[in-house]
Amino acid sequence: MSGFSNDSGKKIVDNIIQVIQENRQYLSDIDGKIGDGDHGINMSKGFTLCQQELESNPGNMSHGFGVLSKILMTKIGGSMGPLYGMFFKALSKESEGEPEINEAVVRGMFNGAVNKLSVISPAKKGDKTLMDALLPALDALNNSLDGGDGLTIALKNMKKAAESGRDKTIGMQAKLGRSARLGERSIGVLDAGATSCALILGTFADTATDLIN
Amino acid sequence: MSGFSNDSGKKIVDNIIQVIQENRQYLSDIDGKIGDGDHGINMSKGFTLCQQELESNPGNMSHGFGVLSKILMTKIGGSMGPLYGMFFKALSKESEGEPEINEAVVRGMFNGAVNKLSVISPAKKGDKTLMDALLPALDALNNSLDGGDGLTIALKNMKKAAESGRDKTIGMQAKLGRSARLGERSIGVLDAGATSCALILGTFADTATDLIN
Amino acid sequence: MQKIINDPDLVVEEMVEGFVKAHSDLISPTDNERVLKYKHAPVKGKVGIVTGGGSGHKPAFSGYLGKNMVDAVAVGEIFSSPPAMMFYDAIKAADGGKGVAVLYGNYAGDNMNVKMAIEMLEDDGIEVKTVVANDDVPSAPKSEIEKRRGVAGEILMWKVGGAKAAMGASLDEVIAAAQKSIDNTRSIGVGLSPCTLPQVGHPNFEIEPGKMEMGIGHHGEPGTEVVDLAPASIIAEKMTQMVLDDLPFETGDDVVVLVSGLGATPYLEQYIYFNEVEKILSAKGLNIHKSYVGDYFTSLDMQGVTLTLLKLDDELKNCIDYECNSIALKQFSP
Amino acid sequence: MQKIINDPDLVVEEMVEGFVKAHSDLISPTDNERVLKYKHAPVKGKVGIVTGGGSGHKPAFSGYLGKNMVDAVAVGEIFSSPPAMMFYDAIKAADGGKGVAVLYGNYAGDNMNVKMAIEMLEDDGIEVKTVVANDDVPSAPKSEIEKRRGVAGEILMWKVGGAKAAMGASLDEVIAAAQKSIDNTRSIGVGLSPCTLPQVGHPNFEIEPGKMEMGIGHHGEPGTEVVDLAPASIIAEKMTQMVLDDLPFETGDDVVVLVSGLGATPYLEQYIYFNEVEKILSAKGLNIHKSYVGDYFTSLDMQGVTLTLLKLDDELKNCIDYECNSIALKQFSP
Ligand SMILES: Nc1ncnc2c1ncn2[C@@H]1O[C@H](COP(=O)(O)OP(=O)(O)O)[C@@H](O)[C@H]1O
Numbered sequence A, B: 001m002s003g004f005s006n007d008s009g010k011k012i013v014d015n016i017i018q019v020i021q022e023n024r025q026y027l028s029d030i031d032g033k034i035g036d037g038d039h040g041i042n043m044s045k046g047f048t049l050c051q052q053e054l055e056s057n058p059g060n061m062s063h064g065f066g067v068l069s070k071i072l073m074t075k076i077g078g079s080m081g082p083l084y085g086m087f088f089k090a091l092s093k094e095s096e097g098e099p100e101i102n103e104a105v106v107r108g109m110f111n112g113a114v115n116k117l118s119v120i121s122p123a124k125k126g127d128k129t130l131m132d133a134l135l136p137a138l139d140a141l142n143n144s145l146d147g148g149d150g151l152t153i154a155l156k157n158m159k160k161a162a163e164s165g166r167d168k169t170i171g172m173q174a175k176l177g178r179s180a181r182l183g184e185r186s187i188g189v190l191d192a193g194a195t196s197c198a199l200i201l202g203t204f205a206d207t208a209t210d211l212i213n
Numbered sequence C, D: 001m002q003k004i005i006n007d008p009d010l011v012v013e014e015m016v017e018g019f020v021k022a023h024s025d026l027i028s029p030t031d032n033e034r035v036l037k038y039k040h041a042p043v044k045g046k047v048g049i050v051t052g053g054g055s056g057h058k059p060a061f062s063g064y065l066g067k068n069m070v071d072a073v074a075v076g077e078i079f080s081s082p083p084a085m086m087f088y089d090a091i092k093a094a095d096g097g098k099g100v101a102v103l104y105g106n107y108a109g110d111n112m113n114v115k116m117a118i119e120m121l122e123d124d125g126i127e128v129k130t131v132v133a134n135d136d137v138p139s140a141p142k143s144e145i146e147k148r149r150g151v152a153g154e155i156l157m158w159k160v161g162g163a164k165a166a167m168g169a170s171l172d173e174v175i176a177a178a179q180k181s182i183d184n185t186r187s188i189g190v191g192l193s194p195c196t197l198p199q200v201g202h203p204n205f206e207i208e209p210g211k212m213e214m215g216i217g218h219h220g221e222p223g224t225e226v227v228d229l230a231p232a233s234i235i236a237e238k239m240t241q242m243v244l245d246d247l248p249f250e251t252g253d254d255v256v257v258l259v260s261g262l263g264a265t266p267y268l269e270q271y272i273y274f275n276e277v278e279k280i281l282s283a284k285g286l287n288i289h290k291s292y293v294g295d296y297f298t299s300l301d302m303q304g305v306t307l308t309l310l311k312l313d314d315e316l317k318n319c320i321d322y323e324c325n326s327i328a329l330k331q332f333s334p
């Protein structure tokens, strides 16, 4: 089998919520070094609100991502509200109505997410933002699938690329967001958004792989 | 000889100013334990202003105490402005016009000072105020002179009584001023006003004795 | 000492200098550099309102100079009563021929200096009367109410006295209204950190992290107890209860609530605290006629808040609602 | 963490609750619990003024709601831009049929959320225009002025925009005046201590005792240099010079001076600092038309001050002098 059901995919949403909650302090600490120290707080608050809404209003993966997106855009704000709001909106929209989440759907989801993000954020590769985890991850996913690797391997490559992209932000100088004003002093530490993005992509990959096997 | 000239007595004023300046921090620290920590600051500011005025407008002891009194009342305020203002006003008034400061004059000065203070302050012995240095000091002076001790011995007794009165304030509970609100917790430390008062009386005694000898 | 100052011994001088320049639309200096007055004082035919006290409480005292508020202020050293001569000059600066009400707080130094100032005025033919604020509940038991300190309730006393004077009242009427205001006012403070006198350079007392001092005074005078820092709801409950019980305030009373930060407490916390106070008052059936939240009466850089409640009757209500234009308190007619 | 709060995650909710209760004479809640409005908004036939931003800056932003000032505010989490939906609801709450001016500060989050809100409004038929404040000189070089942050200069932008709207101007006229105001405004801050996000519980950065950080941002964004703490005169000299040179301000200019404490800096220090600034401006031959000194735009419990200068022409002068009645800024007609 090379996919999983949209219904079972709700586990992905649950696990993403959980990993963000678990990393609340860690993400804030990273943000505190060159930002304002609230990235974990913002993210955790939004994802917890989503968890609460999903308890009374459960559904499949597309539904879960849709709820998450709506809550981020209406309740969270910051930079993360609109950015991750758009991101999860695409994950939801591109999988909506698909009972089976297969290679093609996954590919559509992440390509859609990057397209959506580009509309509202001017962030390019190397600007030290979540894009530095997301863009290499998308490339890896596409390349892997193009090369015929199959979904689980492609997801594994996506995760690996997200993490190495995240790690590369250490050497980058921030060009956008609060840390940008730091100039050269922003070099030497992780980017908070790239870190949360790698966590989300990694959790997606791991959980989807579990569901496929 | 059993006295000193009012002119040479200006040295007493100078030395009192100096001892207060030297104990600025010490007096504030004492006041800080059960008051607001400014006793040394207030005193030193006033006495230094007096020093400056006396430089351009020098004179004998009575003049010096008069200037000190005026400055305390017009520039210093707090509790100390009116209290020491009245105190030094009496020292000035009771010696004014006397070329020779002898037993009788000294007796008049300190009895006058206590009378003046009683007009504006309700402080009694045991209330943990400067009165606890001043009242026993006056008693010692009067008793010693009544007993025929002579001025230098009487001044020595006055100083000793002021210091032991000051030390007894450690065991007292403050009944007046800021520290009064502390109740029993005001017990165990010196009273700031009694400490400055003992310094002033002691310096008066020591300097007068030097002048007499 | 993380402070934006020059010579620590000159902080008051320089503060006054800056203050006069910043607010020249409302206040003027006088011949006594430590006496400030409302620009249009003395107001002819109006009872003059005078106050004063030690510095370090900004915007008190001089921040309340202005139209229908205070006419002249004597500015003391940090936490130290102004000398008699300053009160004397302030009273003269405020006198518009109808007498002067000196409305000040109950501190030993202020009591002596005001008393001496009034004696000095004997030959000046100015009628002077005083009200001594004693709104700070924890500073003495009710049986010794005359020993209590004056704290943020003084602001409401000035507001009432200032409005009454502006309405054309006589000196006795102004004094009676101000006295009624303070008699119906109760306050209490809590401290979460000590404050630092600039000239001393370090705090004069300690409040350990994780602790708070209930009933602390405006100069760090020790309070009634040092206890573990608690949630805002518990702090508010304790303080509100002490204040309510003392007057006592009762169901149906119309009240003014004044929450003041002590200098280093962000507004965020002050509003969270006010929110808890409001819940308690509402539950008890009190009507909040007007609320003030902000840094109205501070203690240098102390962390903490004071709570003040004033029980209103119609006269006090009219005075509280009366238009005024001072630096720190501006109100349009409702 | 010495703070008067309850649940650290709910500080904004509770602060808003307290704020609404304390100021019910001037403001009202709306259906969106994070959108507050001037009680009489929307004012029919008047251009609506909207702003918003992260919390922790009290009295900004909601303290500037009121008559002839801001009509509606979107209240974000601590130091975090309000979501698009809040800006959307704030704009709707402010719309009196003549368009809405959204006057906010240049932060990535606010930029994205306002942009999205305006997109969401496409079908509502409300004309919306924006001005993005960028008065913070040290946050980017002049060659990249569009990257600079908005700080306390926003208050003067709201004052000007609010007055212009109250005078009956069109949306374009309001936008033009607000833009002119911010284009003629320059600010700079200095920090003497870090601030603590209640939910984090400890400061996010350090400023060692004995040091100060020049050019620090309103959320503790690092400044241009960390140097030894200096006397107020030197601090003022450095900051004033940077601000004067940047516009530049010139001899004979009429200016507004706004000194704001950052949250934990006593008024005493703010006035001493202002006094030094005034000396420099006077020496340079600038005319201070109006001064503001106080906690106008804070950063939680940070120690430090910001300095803001606005160069006036006749239009701006009229707007600055115009009567207004908001919570934190009240002015009678001169
Ligand atoms: N314009 C942008 N485009 C993409 N990502 C951005 C942008 N601005 C900021 N970010 C990301 O946002 C992260 C910070 O998020 P967060 O702390 O939640 O918001 P804020 O900066 O408002 O406090 C940064 O680490 C960066 O990855």
Ligand SMILES: Nc1ncnc2c1ncn2[C@@H]1O[C@H](COP(=O)(O)OP(=O)(O)O)[C@@H](O)[C@H]1O
Binding pocket: B031, B035, B036, B037, B038, B039, B040, B042, B043, B078, B079, B080, B083, B121, B122, B123, B128, B129, B130, B131, B176, B177, B178, B191, B192, B193, B194, C079, C080, C081, C108, C109
């Ligand atoms: N009513 C009073 N009568 C006599 N002495 C007093 C009275 N009140 C206070 N004192 C004295 O004043 C001292 C404190 O002086 P100081 O610190 O200069 O003034 P303040 O209390 O205004 O800060 C006390 O230690 C006490 O000796």
Ligand SMILES: [Mg+2]
Binding pocket: A031, A035, A036, A037, A038, A039
């Ligand atoms: Mg952040």
Ligand SMILES: [Mg+2]
Binding pocket: B031, B035, B036, B037, B038, B039
């Ligand atoms: Mg003292």
Ligand SMILES: [Mg+2]
Binding pocket: B036, B038, B039, B078, C078, C079, C080, C081
């Ligand atoms: Mg004192």
Ligand SMILES: [Mg+2]
Binding pocket: A036, A038, A039, A078, D078, D079, D080, D081
């Ligand atoms: Mg943030």
